[in-house]
Amino acid sequence: MRLGYPAAAIRAAEAPLLDAGRGPVLMRTAAAGLAAVCRRDLIEARGCVTGARVVVLAGAGNNGGDALFAGADLSRRGARVTVVDVLGRLHPEGAAALRAAGGDIEPLGAESAPLTARAELVIDGILGTGASGSLRAPLDTFIADWQAAASGTGSARRQRVIAVDVPTGVDATTGAVGAVHVRADRTVTFGGHKAGLLLPGGADAAGELALVDIGLDLAPFRPTVEAPEPADLAVGWPFPQPDMHKYTRGVLGLVAGSHRYPGAGLLTTAAAVSTGLGMLRLLAPDEVTAAVLDRCPEVVTEPGRVQAWAVGPGAPDTLLMRRAIIEAENRSLPLVIDAGGLGLLTRPLETTCIVTPHAGELVDLLGRLTTGVPTRAEVEADPVTHAVRAAQAFEGVIALKGRRTIVARPDGSVVAPPPGPAALATAGSGDVLTGILGALLATTAEHRVAERSGPYDQADWSGPATDIAILAGLAVTVHGLAGHRTTHASGLPAAVEDIVLGLKAGSAGAGTGQNDGRRGE
Ligand SMILES: NC(=O)C1=CN([C@@H]2O[C@H](COP(=O)(O)OP(=O)(O)OC[C@H]3O[C@@H](n4cnc5c(N)ncnc54)[C@H](O)[C@@H]3O)[C@@H](O)[C@H]2O)[C@@H](O)CC1
Ligand SMILES: [K+]
Known part of the structure; x- marks a missing residue:
């Protein structure tokens, strides 16, 4: 059973740890978990991390910080990592770590959308639980342009998108999605599931969920969503x-x-x-x-x-x-x-x-x-x-x-x-x-x-x-x-699929039969 919490509950659970000066440790833990998922996905998709083209979309806050530290990890392991500084300001320590690991940082510009569309892996660290209101320009147009360019490449090997904590444009508490939002294959979330990742809208945008334990005590907080899984x-x-x-x-x-x-x-x-x-x-x-x-x-x-x-x-x-x-x-x-x-x-x-x-x-x-x-x-x-x-x-x-x-x-x-x-x-x-x-x-x-x-x-x-x-x-x-x-991979129910496949086999068989017949004459 996955339990989903409002963003405010997660932030309240983080507060005592931040007050105790443990913010940097939390971020390193979150980033390490995120990087591990990215490495696993890259290895599964292409056999190794070395040489992979990775684009990190980094916003101005701690969500960007997580993504930058994870990008630094991938860069140290030989990935070609480029950061797009989407909001014109970066988490300073995260940016320093990324540069020290050999990654590049570029400002948001006309080339950002096609660059992102060409990446094998995109890490969405633009907005997390600190997001407020709908996406402001030029963020919305950049995301729309990237998605249009990515779907237009016709590449057989589609890029993977991993969202940090919550996909940008998804409300972490309600799951409401804006007209423009990041659609991830996987979301790596920290401390506890945000309720919005389990609700209509957000759940589809988030893809598969991975939860990284960063040591939050959620016992005093009430979940607002229970999401059963088959194992339950x-x-x-x-x-x-x-x-x-x-x-x-x-x-x-x-x-x-x-x-x-x-x-x-x-x-x-x-x-x-x-x-x-x-x-x-x-x-x-x-x-x-x-x-x-x-x-x-x-x-x-x-x-x-x-x-x-x-x-x-x-x-x-x-x-x-x-x-x-x-x-x-x-x-x-x-x-x-x-x-x-x-x-x-x-x-x-x-x-x-x-x-x-x-x-x-x-x-x-x-x-x-x-x-x-x-x-x-x-x-x-x-x-x-x-x-x-x-x-x-x-x-x-x-x-x-x-x-x-x-x-x-x-x-x-x-x-x-x-x-x-x-x-x-x-x-x-x-x-x-x-x-x-x-x-x-x-x-x-x-x-x-x-x-x-x-x-x-x-x-x-x-x-x-x-x-x-x-x-x-x-x-x-x-x-x-x-x-x-009872559903085939085509999306048709098994019984219908069987009929369609039977028809195909039947018509193919009929053709063969005719040829055989002629040959026999
Ligand atoms: N606080 C903590 O203890 C931890 C936080 N972590 C990460 O930090 C995230 C929260 O970080 P922050 O509080 O810095 O917030 P975010 O990084 O989610 O976003 C804040 C920034 O985005 C801008 N912004 C907000 N809404 C916007 C909009 N609609 N359009 C354009 N810009 C917008 C704000 O001006 C601000 O600069 C979490 O989601 C998680 O990824 C993790 O590192 C784990 C520990
Ligand atoms: K994000």
Whole structure:
């Protein structure tokens, strides 16, 4: 689990060390970690550091200082290092170290963008946590010109970009990106993950993350983002225990599917059953249950006792959904509400609940719960703010589905699972997620699913998750992993790809067959 902190928290954690005169040591430690990542990447890409063309983009502050000391390290090891002094002022000790190691320093000029575009490795040390406001000229035009020149080179071996602490143009706290911002392959961040590196916008700009320990004590500070990783499934997943039977393992009540949308009932059921649970009770019209039983004969279609509810996929019967919601409230059962169930939400519920709208559905939900409703485009442009607003209005957890799904708690903290492949943007994908999440709620040990009032700290993260927001994060993580497993490198889902490849093979085969035929005549 990666924990993301606001830039102010990281800076506050640095303050006592800076007051104690340890600033230079912190910078040397940060720069050494950064240089090690750069060397590893260069060796992987080209076999050695010697002779590599490296451009260091250095700003005026400590972010530039980190980059300059790392550039000095690479220069000492034989790389050809050129620094572009982007803001007209450099960290003095960093600049001295770079020169002493044999590197060059150039002012920002007309040649800077093409020079940067030709580099094998670009180190972005322009702005870090000290950035304020949008990028000022000429910084914005320089970055845009470099990116245009780099994409125009047509070079087969694309350059690598490593951002120092946070890519320039990304808000370290919110992840908001300006129209112009650095897009990195990797970001080497110091002391703790900045929240913005884990959130939509920033996460895409940052690329892969590497964390360098510089000895900060973050225990007094609250993370605002928890970002599950696939490895967290091994800890947080409610695995079945040997002494369980079907009722203690967990029974999910599911209201899904209708005459108009029978497939949603089948997809949600199949996903829940594949996730694993003690039993699934499906309440749906006969034609839906008949189709489901054909595929999943273990499903029970009689009402009875359950430990969690999932309602809404496939426009189910309103009365059935209302009954499920009332029972969940009366018996304090955890509940997931999706799609057709969202229209019933006009007030906060009296039980642990997660609601899973996409952007358009969130707009409708906000319309019923608040005044001042955003447009769908506004939600898509700033999903975190709007998901948190909805969680506060609903007084419960909201999973706003999108390429990067955001799970928001009313206290403003969010869970940000990794994105799945683009192939998951398909009808029925949300039904599958509801099935996975329903099964997780039902099977969470002793039905202790609750809603935390805030994020975990690392010490809490040692056993199966019981917080509904984390369970949702794990469900999205598994959903994405399943998507990746069934997606070919082309980005097409496996089944479609197989058809396309089959067609190609078929037409090639037909050609060969004709030739063979002629030869045979
Ligand atoms: N403080 C510490 O203890 C440590 C800091 N470290 C590094 O220091 C960074 C923070 O350093 P600083 O506080 O010096 O800040 P930065 O280096 O992020 O930036 C400050 C400089 O950028 C300029 N600037 C800010 N916003 C701008 C904008 N929109 N357009 C153009 N110029 C802008 C400011 O005028 C100032 O000169 C961290 O991100 C990290 O990389 C590391 O060396 C580790 C230790
Ligand atoms: K940077």
